Amino acid sequence: MGGGMLPKLTVQPIGLRIQTKMNETVLESLRRNGIVLQSICGGLGICGKCVIKVVRGKLSPPSEQELKLLSGKLSNGFRLACQAKILEDVEIEIPAEATIHFFKIAVEGLELPILVDPAVKEVIVEVKKPTLSDLKSDYSRVLDALKVESYVAPRLTVLKKLPSVLRESRWGVRVIYHKDLGILDVLPADGVKRIYGLAVDIGTTKLAAYLINLKTGETEAVKSMLNPQISFGEDVISRITYASDYERTIQLQKAVVGGINQLIEELCRDVNISPQDIYEVVAVGNTAMHHIFLGIPPKTLGLAPFTPVVQNSINVKASEIGLNINESGNLFLLPVVAGFIGADAIADALATRIYESNKPSVVIDIGTNTEIILNNGKDLYACSCASGPAFEGARIKHGMRAGLGAIETIYIDSDIVKYKVIGGVKPMGICGSGIVDALASLLDAGLLDRNGRFNVLKSPNLFINSGKDYEFVVADSKESGTGNAITITQRDVREIQLAKSAIATGLTLLMRDAGVQVEELSTIYLAGSFGSYISPRSAVRIGLLPNVDLSRIRTVGNTAGIGAKMCLVSYEERIKAEDLAKRIKFIEFYIKPDFSKIFLENLNFPIKV
Amino acid sequence: MGGGMLPKLTVQPIGLRIQTKMNETVLESLRRNGIVLQSICGGLGICGKCVIKVVRGKLSPPSEQELKLLSGKLSNGFRLACQAKILEDVEIEIPAEATIHFFKIAVEGLELPILVDPAVKEVIVEVKKPTLSDLKSDYSRVLDALKVESYVAPRLTVLKKLPSVLRESRWGVRVIYHKDLGILDVLPADGVKRIYGLAVDIGTTKLAAYLINLKTGETEAVKSMLNPQISFGEDVISRITYASDYERTIQLQKAVVGGINQLIEELCRDVNISPQDIYEVVAVGNTAMHHIFLGIPPKTLGLAPFTPVVQNSINVKASEIGLNINESGNLFLLPVVAGFIGADAIADALATRIYESNKPSVVIDIGTNTEIILNNGKDLYACSCASGPAFEGARIKHGMRAGLGAIETIYIDSDIVKYKVIGGVKPMGICGSGIVDALASLLDAGLLDRNGRFNVLKSPNLFINSGKDYEFVVADSKESGTGNAITITQRDVREIQLAKSAIATGLTLLMRDAGVQVEELSTIYLAGSFGSYISPRSAVRIGLLPNVDLSRIRTVGNTAGIGAKMCLVSYEERIKAEDLAKRIKFIEFYIKPDFSKIFLENLNFPIKV
Ligand code: FES
Numbered sequence A, B: 001m002g003g004g005m006l007p008k009l010t011v012q013p014i015g016l017r018i019q020t021k022m023n024e025t026v027l028e029s030l031r032r033n034g035i036v037l038q039s040i041c042g043g044l045g046i047c048g049k050c051v052i053k054v055v056r057g058k059l060s061p062p063s064e065q066e067l068k069l070l071s072g073k074l075s076n077g078f079r080l081a082c083q084a085k086i087l088e089d090v091e092i093e094i095p096a097e098a099t100i101h102f103f104k105i106a107v108e109g110l111e112l113p114i115l116v117d118p119a120v121k122e123v124i125v126e127v128k129k130p131t132l133s134d135l136k137s138d139y140s141r142v143l144d145a146l147k148v149e150s151y152v153a154p155r156l157t158v159l160k161k162l163p164s165v166l167r168e169s170r171w172g173v174r175v176i177y178h179k180d181l182g183i184l185d186v187l188p189a190d191g192v193k194r195i196y197g198l199a200v201d202i203g204t205t206k207l208a209a210y211l212i213n214l215k216t217g218e219t220e221a222v223k224s225m226l227n228p229q230i231s232f233g234e235d236v237i238s239r240i241t242y243a244s245d246y247e248r249t250i251q252l253q254k255a256v257v258g259g260i261n262q263l264i265e266e267l268c269r270d271v272n273i274s275p276q277d278i279y280e281v282v283a284v285g286n287t288a289m290h291h292i293f294l295g296i297p298p299k300t301l302g303l304a305p306f307t308p309v310v311q312n313s314i315n316v317k318a319s320e321i322g323l324n325i326n327e328s329g330n331l332f333l334l335p336v337v338a339g340f341i342g343a344d345a346i347a348d349a350l351a352t353r354i355y356e357s358n359k360p361s362v363v364i365d366i367g368t369n370t371e372i373i374l375n376n377g378k379d380l381y382a383c384s385c386a387s388g389p390a391f392e393g394a395r396i397k398h399g400m401r402a403g404l405g406a407i408e409t410i411y412i413d414s415d416i417v418k419y420k421v422i423g424g425v426k427p428m429g430i431c432g433s434g435i436v437d438a439l440a441s442l443l444d445a446g447l448l449d450r451n452g453r454f455n456v457l458k459s460p461n462l463f464i465n466s467g468k469d470y471e472f473v474v475a476d477s478k479e480s481g482t483g484n485a486i487t488i489t490q491r492d493v494r495e496i497q498l499a500k501s502a503i504a505t506g507l508t509l510l511m512r513d514a515g516v517q518v519e520e521l522s523t524i525y526l527a528g529s530f531g532s533y534i535s536p537r538s539a540v541r542i543g544l545l546p547n548v549d550l551s552r553i554r555t556v557g558n559t560a561g562i563g564a565k566m567c568l569v570s571y572e573e574r575i576k577a578e579d580l581a582k583r584i585k586f587i588e589f590y591i592k593p594d595f596s597k598i599f600l601e602n603l604n605f606p607i608k609v
């Protein structure tokens, strides 16, 4: 093989092809590509957990450790991934008997295979009994049985139960081990062997919780509810304002923790497990939700320059904030990037794998604050745009959330307005995607000009005059479920213009800073619930999105929840998250001298494309 | 300087002479000898904290860093200890302006200088304010200001108060930093600057607490009380028996924690500080006291092979076990060696520095269980002897603790018994040292034979016949404060024989295992309260101690308390403690085939020496 050519590694059963480095071990190659095999001994060739099977090609000759641990199995092609080095193109298989599962994350249009390798795992061990000539402590014995490389400090909750569990179970125990925190629990080896985790998406409006079996990586139940903090304020800013001191922060914290505990109770009942079987919660949320969840006053997020109190990912005893899971259970929070770029943005990046591509691409997670994460093929940039709640139906005369009775799509066909209502009932209002559709159709029909003024004279029968101003009628009072006509006002158009300009300006400036041209963008991922409903064509038509081929726009759903799940099921994703939080360059636009100029330009609608 | 000769380093103002290694830095040399200079940057030559002054001799030429940081000061002999290498004999001075204090530990006959370098320190820093172009989190800013080398996970208690403290104090803060745990607290820089620690000796019978100013290393107040656990059983075994399950262990834990909290309250009142000013508690005790203090059932300590549940030193949030100090305060427990060799034995070794000598020496810490730690000049050995409570006055007809009214010394002068009573009052009983004196005198006078039988015929007037047996009269009913004669019975002699044989047998077997002869023992340290009262001459006479020159026997007082103080005031001592726990070889005698034979031999008293 020539010096310049690097050998390729093909991994079955996922069919992944990996670019390797000459002479690196299979374990290293796999790890660099996000596939984490069990390797308890850390690659020393002692534990024998990293067994793989060679299907085609040759690896380095067996090491002493392999001869010792595999012996007969060697001739059947089995090798230790930590010992075998890559010398030429080779195809391997990760054997079914290895306790490794694949976990498929379904994102609309994406399907990411992830190896199930959670931070929390169970290990069943036979602990050596003490004898008169071996008087080590109970705790050291368990560490020895686990073959941990260096001493890990014990938790008091574990020490308290350890002596009786060891002796009652006759030294055969099931250890719940956390990669970063050591032993979380010790249980008799012959008991029920369940180990669950909970992924939580703490939205300003909604809490969503996914109960995941950590052995299989499968989501066994999902529940959601309104964030109980809503009674303290609808949006992030009002929550930050409310949580002006420590006591009020704790009030908000208790509300959200109480909500999650209720979801835990319901999820456990549905799947018939105990909250004691849940050993870890992974949570994701914007920076304000993140801080309040930890009981940290979010005051600094409401004052320029909007810095967070803590940024890195964080492990906290779940009991410390009152989460009702196992008493030794852990809470992991993904890192945040900045005051307005929260852990949800990191999750966006994780779920879309935008950071992996060497082609420019962007994720736009639309909400009251819209986060944009851009990869220019090399570096990652992010910004946050104060797009406001217009796309969620707020501040719009007949606006409503995308729920039963909301008009979600609208088109105008030769002066006749047609629409679709969620649930097929009589319309009650219009949701964000409906308004965007309406404006796109109005533009196409020449009923709305570039500056956002209705061209009433063109089809006067489509408008009514409310006295002060003209309104475009989507459904008249007879069709409507409310008894009143459902309209779009001149003011509503203005709100949408402000919202879409905020996002378009963010994207424009971000692309400028990153040196990316519109035509270079290989993919625009639309995340968040509004992003899932919106018609890409309409979004481009009103100038919310740049003018790209529609095939390049992909909606990806609730990436925050998906990112939390990924970090729960795969430890490797946490390392990526931490790395992303450091890599992403946060761009603050309000300080750019030409921000206002570009914002004004973007208020206008594009000329017909 | 010849290749074989190693340069010497003389350290002022303590006048310590250190054997160095050629080419090692002054910082390394000092550290190897237990002198820890401030070196925030870890010896990279960045922080400038490790300044020393050369008094005599030459060090390596100044490094680039030194030229940068010291510039003009170089010509005055100032150097950075982490940069300057030792090439020849040199004398240095640790400057007064360096924030290093010496802390003198007074042990009877010993005076150990220790550098005040506690695990918990305050650092006053100016934190950089965030700006629009520097949006790091509050927590990262504090870490930056502290110049910590790698990220340390935050405590939630700190994050909760951090944003308001930073802003209210205008970014000038006082950080309470723990070497192993990171930031414990953040306070305004202009407030009262107090930082205290508490060293606690948890004895089976007595609790002693020392309130120490961590800036000066000085003990500002001391208090002690009976261990409230006494109501659950007098000795260790009865406590272990009582704490048979988790609930009962917690009962005992609450008793001792309650006692310590009471001492904390009194100490704080005396010195006029708040429990909030105390940031660390360092505790020492035997293994059973250690486990119960943490709420770990001590059951395994009562069953062969008597293994502890945990052995290594341990850091626990003080609040987790209910200690009333600062809410972020830490509890550090010294490591234990084995089920019957507790943290108190490690403290014995620390306080006597027995581990440093290259001459054989031994510490004997006499109590209900007597721990012996032997250094054969190279390795450390320890054993525990079930010496029983006889030396504390228990199981002795007229025995009592060494307190008011106890006869503490006895001698017989031509058939007249003379004695001294503690407090100079009428005698109420005899304490351990009195009994040992009595037996030594009786042996000298020929009134007691080698086997422990009274030779009544020699001086019949010194004995009375209680009907069943003879008793030696120390004080008759007229002299006595109880109205009854105070005597030593034949049975009492037997109890002392059993106790002293247990200790002598332990020492004999330990010395045999370690290959040490009696005449090689350079020092015998007697520790513990009984060890402080006993007459070395009498102890040798009855065979409790081997026949060595009396000048080699030193009493060292409450080494457990001293060891706890040392670990509180000097982080380096914790490293030594951890190291000692691993180095000390625990020898279990009851399994030796000739144990009984030697034990029987040692029951006899020695022939006149
Ligand atoms: S990782 Fe343990 S043997 Fe390969």
Ligand code: FES
Pocket (backbone or CB within 6 Å): B038, B039, B040, B041, B042, B043, B044, B045, B046, B047, B048, B049, B050, B080, B081, B082, B083
């Ligand atoms: S240790 Fe920091 S300069 Fe020497």
